[in-house]
Amino acid sequence: MPAPDSGYTGTERGAAPPSEEAQRALMLKQAVASEIAKVYIGDVRTTDLLLVALLARGHVLLEGVPGIAKTTLIKTFARTLGCRFSRVQFTPDLLPADITGTYVLDLRDSTFVLRKGPIFANIVLADEINRAPAKTQSALLEAMQENQVTIEGQTQELPTPFVVLATQNPVEQEGVYLLPEAQVDRFLFKVVLGYPTYEEERRVLMTYNVPVPDVDTVLSPEDIHAMAAAAERVYIAPSLLDYIVRLVQHTRTHQAVLLGASPRASLALMRCAKALAFLHGRDHVLPDDVRSLMAPVLNHRIILSPEAELDQVSVNEVLAECLAAVPYNREA
Ligand SMILES: Nc1ncnc2c1ncn2[C@@H]1O[C@H](COP(=O)(O)OP(=O)(O)OP(=O)(O)O)[C@@H](O)[C@H]1O
Numbered sequence: 001m002p003a004p005d006s007g008y009t010g011t012e013r014g015a016a017p018p019s020e021e022a023q024r025a026l027m028l029k030q031a032v033a034s035e036i037a038k039v040y041i042g043d044v045r046t047t048d049l050l051l052v053a054l055l056a057r058g059h060v061l062l063e064g065v066p067g068i069a070k071t072t073l074i075k076t077f078a079r080t081l082g083c084r085f086s087r088v089q090f091t092p093d094l095l096p097a098d099i100t101g102t103y104v105l106d107l108r109d110s111t112f113v114l115r116k117g118p119i120f121a122n123i124v125l126a127d128e129i130n131r132a133p134a135k136t137q138s139a140l141l142e143a144m145q146e147n148q149v150t151i152e153g154q155t156q157e158l159p160t161p162f163v164v165l166a167t168q169n170p171v172e173q174e175g176v177y178l179l180p181e182a183q184v185d186r187f188l189f190k191v192v193l194g195y196p197t198y199e200e201e202r203r204v205l206m207t208y209n210v211p212v213p214d215v216d217t218v219l220s221p222e223d224i225h226a227m228a229a230a231a232e233r234v235y236i237a238p239s240l241l242d243y244i245v246r247l248v249q250h251t252r253t254h255q256a257v258l259l260g261a262s263p264r265a266s267l268a269l270m271r272c273a274k275a276l277a278f279l280h281g282r283d284h285v286l287p288d289d290v291r292s293l294m295a296p297v298l299n300h301r302i303i304l305s306p307e308a309e310l311d312q313v314s315v316n317e318v319l320a321e322c323l324a325a326v327p328y329n330r331e332a
């Protein structure tokens with residue numbers, strides 16, 4: 001049963017048992033989480049968010065200081081998926097063609113053939129994305145927006161699923177190029193990874209030098225397609241659509257905010273809430289699904305006013321205030 005404070009009464013939608021599809025999703029989610037846990041020690045909610053992005057067909061920006069296993073987490077996640085994986089290390093001298101690919105002369109028959117770049121994969125790890133200059137970042141971000149790339153005037157479709165998992169260091173670090181706001185908006189989530197807890201860090205030390213167990217593949221591209229399609233069919237009540245719109249609109253009028261979240265953000269919140277509900281084995285969205293996704297979906301899409309910045313107000317504080325100020329109204 002949902003928690004009493006979730007605002008869900010069960011009257012909007014009969015409390016039907018989870019369908020076979022939903023039960024399988026729950027099982028696969030747990031399987032992915034336990035494979036990742038073989039290597040990455042940390043909050044399981046991060047793993048859930050990676051799966052939500054995969055099902056909602058979105059891209060993830062993973063932010064955190066060096067040395068907290070961002071790369072390790074993404075590489076392990078990719079290993080649980082039976083998909084084509086590639087990795088691009090972003091550096092100041094990386095060129096757009098290093099990502100997309102280029103035509104090279106085949107001397108055997110004097111024709112130009114396309115040598116596809118690492119973007120032609122299902123899961124692309126764009127590591128330290130903010131270490132490359134804007135032009136190179138744009139090549140990646142265009143591909144993310146359009147699911148295609150143009151090389152020498154020829155448009156090439158990218159494979160499906162196509163998910164970019166990018167990592168970046170916080171902007172205060174040296175030698176980083178800030179991603180432009182309009183481009184950051186193309187990421188479905190920004191997940192901020194913090195330091196491990198005391199217990200977690202002890203476990204990292206204890207498992208050092210212990211041979212890493214094999215990480216098994218638990219999801220095939222077909223599974224991912226089927227699960228993404230099923231997640232889209234999850235029911236979301238009109239009262240919850242209303243809740244999402246009111247929450248997102250509230251960010252636009254909050255006094256500490258210069259630029260609030262766009263309708264792209266409302267759509268993202270709805271799609272992710274459905275995917276999260278599905279991964280929890282439900283056929284309907286609960287208000288808590290929306291609440292728990294508010295921060296990762298919106299935290300990179302809000303620009304604070306200069307005064308709020310000076311007062312060291314954080315985006316997360318603003319989002320928490322929006323959640324507190326906007327009640328869920330079941331009757332809407
Ligand atoms: N929570 C953790 N669980 C497992 N291993 C960890 C954890 N935190 C750190 N490590 C270990 O620390 C090392 C650094 O990890 P990794 O290279 O993935 O970090 P990163 O966040 O990508 O760093 P950078 O920003 O410098 O690229 C690895 O050897 C990894 O195994």
Ligand SMILES: [Mg+2]
Binds near residue numbers: 070071072167
């Ligand atoms: Mg790294």
